[in-house]
Amino acid sequence: MNETRERNGSRSHPVEAEPPGGPAAAARPRTDLAVFGVAAVLTLAFVVWGATATDTLESVSGKLLDGTIRNGGWAFVLAASGFVVFALWLAMSRYGRITLGEEGEQPEFRTISWIAMMFSAGMGIGLMFYGVSEPLSHFTTPPPGTDPADANEAMETAMATTLFHWTLHPWAMYAVVGLAIAYSTFRRGRRQLISAVFTPLIGERRANGWGGRVIDILAIFATLFGSAASLGLGALQIGSGFTGLGWMGSVGTGLLVAVIAVLTVAFVASAVSGIAKGIQWLSNINMVLAVSLAVFVFLVGPSIFILDLLPTSIGAFVGDLPQMVGRTEASSGEGVADWLAGWTVFYWAWWISWTPFVGMFIARISRGRTIRQFVGGVILVPSTVSLVWFAIFGGSAMHLQDGDRLSGAGTAQGQLFDVLQQYPVATVTSVVVMILVGIFFVSGADAASIVMGTLSQRGSLEPTRTVVVFWGVLTGAVAAIMLLIGGGKGDALTGLQNLTILAAAPFTVVMVGLCVALNRDLRQDPLIIRGRKGKEAIETAVMVGHEKYDGDFELRIGPTACNDGTEAPPSEESALPEDSTLPEESTEPAPSSTSAR
Structure with a gap:
């Protein structure tokens, strides 16, 4: 999902975009002469x-x-x-x-x-x-x-x-x-x-x-x-x-046609x-x-x-x-x-x-x-x-x-x-x-x-x-x-x-x-794709975490790479400080993060 940002920074990936709510409103309904004519x-x-x-x-x-x-x-x-x-x-x-x-x-x-x-x-x-x-x-x-x-x-x-x-x-x-x-x-x-x-x-x-x-x-x-x-x-x-x-002795076609009319x-x-x-x-x-x-x-x-x-x-x-x-x-x-x-x-x-x-x-x-x-x-x-x-x-x-x-x-x-x-x-x-x-x-x-x-x-x-x-x-x-x-x-x-x-x-x-x-x-569907991509991302992260850190790691959400390939600047909310290290024996997850073991 890293490669899908527009120049103005808005999201354009189909997974992230809201689906259309319906057909565009036409100025006036147009009759399809082929469909209408043949059916008639x-x-x-x-x-x-x-x-x-x-x-x-x-x-x-x-x-x-x-x-x-x-x-x-x-x-x-x-x-x-x-x-x-x-x-x-x-x-x-x-x-x-x-x-x-x-x-x-x-x-x-x-x-x-x-x-x-x-x-x-x-x-x-x-x-x-x-x-x-x-x-x-x-x-x-x-x-x-x-x-x-x-x-x-x-x-x-x-x-x-x-x-x-x-x-x-x-x-x-x-x-x-x-x-x-x-x-x-x-x-x-x-x-x-x-x-x-x-x-x-x-x-x-x-x-x-x-x-x-x-x-x-x-x-x-x-x-x-x-x-x-x-x-x-x-x-x-x-x-x-x-x-x-008892209003009528029998029902004839005249009455039925009148009812339908x-x-x-x-x-x-x-x-x-x-x-x-x-x-x-x-x-x-x-x-x-x-x-x-x-x-x-x-x-x-x-x-x-x-x-x-x-x-x-x-x-x-x-x-x-x-x-x-x-x-x-x-x-x-x-x-x-x-x-x-x-x-x-x-x-x-x-x-x-x-x-x-x-x-x-x-x-x-x-x-x-x-x-x-x-x-x-x-x-x-x-x-x-x-x-x-x-x-x-x-x-x-x-x-x-x-x-x-x-x-x-x-x-x-x-x-x-x-x-x-x-x-x-x-x-x-x-x-x-x-x-x-x-x-x-x-x-x-x-x-x-x-x-x-x-x-x-x-x-x-x-x-x-x-x-x-x-x-x-x-x-x-x-x-x-x-x-x-x-x-x-x-x-x-x-x-x-x-x-x-x-x-x-x-x-x-x-x-x-x-x-x-x-x-x-x-x-x-965008909702299904988002769910599938999210599940795949989490599964991949957990597998990498287990292999690289022997199951002792944290998952945090941060900005992805920019369009020019440079790394996004770290943010206080989503990136770890440069000198931070993952503990060898972590027993509790850090606040606002997801811990997987």
């Missing part, structure tokens, strides 16, 4: 295909999806567990103390708002949609390879399987992408693009060239279609609420208002409503049963984890392949299709947090909330089903309303559910619009309103069109989900590359 054209082409040849779209996507899951399901299974191990290892390793920003920088958002925004963007609609239906489905039809002896064991299996699909694995996928983007952007000063993360692997020129553009186009494509499919599920659930309340206007308005004013405000409201609904169901439902189910579910999850992680088509048991296609492998592919959107959005709101805080917040906090949520709603549903108070045969989007009908003020709670789904729709879609705007405008943290509005309107249009051509029953939406998975499947490879690139970046 491809999206519109698929919409036209779905509108003019629905049957062909469904047939082709179904066959391709079946082949992907049956032939590549093992890759999804291995990668999903690998991401969990990688993310948790980063948090527990020496890299965990690295700040996603400048050294000592404080988080941009309060912790409670950070968690609320992250949760709303990541799984808001999904938890509302599957909070009752998935545990109830596994309870009535246990997964292959399991043979519950009684209802209690069936409940344990159902909860363990549900938690496997909704806790560590999906959030680890989000954490890998979000962490890679946040570190690359706020620590290394690169643009907030998925392609920029690959700079350590493919070089800056390729990352900024067509190779990087292809990655960003795929990210926009997956984000748009993945968001539209999930938002369509939300619209179906709101429509089911109208039916459950109203919510599209709402989320576009929220998106252009900015993250702090729009998404944070909506997310905080939604968190209060969701907690209130969960507390209500807990109090009026089987409270003691739910409390018992919490530790039981954790134990069942831990105990069944090896079997669930290793369950593939090669597993013994009839119907394993079909079950995996409908559940585990489908979920892993579906979460991966959301990682560009959720990962980039989480990165955007996580500046100033350490890697350890990031992983803990992104994986452990939502996983805990998911555990409680499924225990309350899924546990209540299974308890009702076990007591023959619930048919268990309703549609997935209507089963939550069926449960609420068994408790007091069902009308009020059903309306709250529709409001929750609507706000989750808004907060998720406007976050997706901002992320797509960022990808379209060279990683700008504040994309222009025009681009954000364009992607927001197109997201609503895709969801509405696919519901419209599906007759309002979700058939075409299923075809869209298949296409989304197929389009996002290459991101499994991309995410593995992100892990490699992030690891390479972290090894060269």
Whole structure:
């Protein structure tokens, strides 16, 4: 480190320099016409295909999806567990103390708002949609390879399987992408693009060239279609609420399109208002409503049963984890392949299709947090909330089903309303559910619009309103069109989900590359280099001290040689006097020094 001083005496060595806190602020966001244009054209082409040849779209996507899951399901299974191990290892390793920003920088958002925004963007609609239906489905039809002896064991299996699909694995996928983007952007000063993360692997020129553009186009494509499919599920659930309340005899496409149109206007308005004013405000409201609904169901439902189910579910999850992680088509048991296609492998592919959107959005709101805080917040906090949520709603549903108070045969989007009908003020709670789904729709879609705007405008943290509005309107249009051509029953939406998975499947490879690139970046982080150099310097000094002074020596810090090669003048604080000698038998270290023996 002696050779790295500037003429003015300031430090310039990478080890000593503070890392950049983020990309340089551009005067105005510039749209990348190649990324924006190609993504827009491809999206519109698929919409036209779905509108003019629905049957062909469904047939082709179904066959391709079946082949992907049956032939590549093992890759999804291995990668999903690998991401969990990688993310948790980063948090527990020496890299965990690295700040996603400048050294000592404080988080941009309060912790409670950070968690609320992250949760709303990541799984808001999904938890509302599957909070009752998935545990109830596994309870009535246990997964292959399991043979519950009684209802209690069936409940344990159902909860363990549900938690496997909704806790560590999906959030680890989000954490890998979000962490890679946040570190690359706020620590290394690169643009907030998925392609920029690959700079350590493919070089800056390729990352900024067509190779990087292809990655960003795929990210926009997956984000748009993945968001539209999930938002369509939300619209179906709101429509089911109208039916459950008796406000309408049946739900038609006209109502669903109207719901999507109203919510599209709402989320576009929220998106252009900015993250702090729009998404944070909506997310905080939604968190209060969701907690209130969960507390209500807990109090009026089987409270003691739910409390018992919490530790039981954790134990069942831990105990069944090896079997669930290793369950593939090669597993013994009839119907394993079909079950995996409908559940585990489908979920892993579906979460991966959301990682560009959720990962980039989480990165955007996580500046100033350490890697350890990031992983803990992104994986452990939502996983805990998911555990409680499924225990309350899924546990209540299974308890009702076990007591023959619930048919268990309703549609997935209507089963939550069926449960609420068994408790007091069902009308009020059903309306709250529709409001929750609507706000989750808004907060998720406007976050997706901002992320797509960022990808379209060279990683700008504040994309222009025009681009954000364009992607927001197109997201609503895709969801509405696919519901419209599906007759309002979700058939075409299923075809869209298949296409989304197929389009996002290459991101499994991309995410593995992100892990490699992030690891390479972290090894060269200034904080890590300083620690490594310091350790090497101390070890060298101790070895020399033992060899030269037979273990009887002191370590003191002093100035190094000047640029011209002359010795630095001795200082009273850091250099020994010329006539000083090291004692032969030193028993105590000198003040302000380090003694090694």
